Amino acid sequence: MAHTIKGKKLLLARVRRIQGQASALEKALANEAECAAVLQQIAAIRGAVNGLMAEVLEGHLREHVGAEGLSAGERDRELDQVAAVLRSYLK
Numbered sequence: 001m002a003h004t005i006k007g008k009k010l011l012l013a014r015v016r017r018i019q020g021q022a023s024a025l026e027k028a029l030a031n032e033a034e035c036a037a038v039l040q041q042i043a044a045i046r047g048a049v050n051g052l053m054a055e056v057l058e059g060h061l062r063e064h065v066g067a068e069g070l071s072a073g074e075r076d077r078e079l080d081q082v083a084a085v086l087r088s089y090l091k
Helices: 001-008 010-032 035-065 072-089
Strands: none
Touching: 001 010, 001 035, 010 035, 035 072
């Protein structure tokens, strides 16, 4: 988890922006905003979440899967874990 600890401040800032976007979406729906505005907000949230996922995933791959000194078994377990998360994320 070293990569999430090192980038903790930036990752939390991204999560807070996503929370703000979700709150804006909720307000737009409550205020019966135009469909196009609602769709745009949904697209923005999806893009922000995808960016966050990509950043954390890249850090995990570099720090854990690509770490020096891993045995073949450890590397396989790390790869299986990433594959399972990706399958879940892409559903």
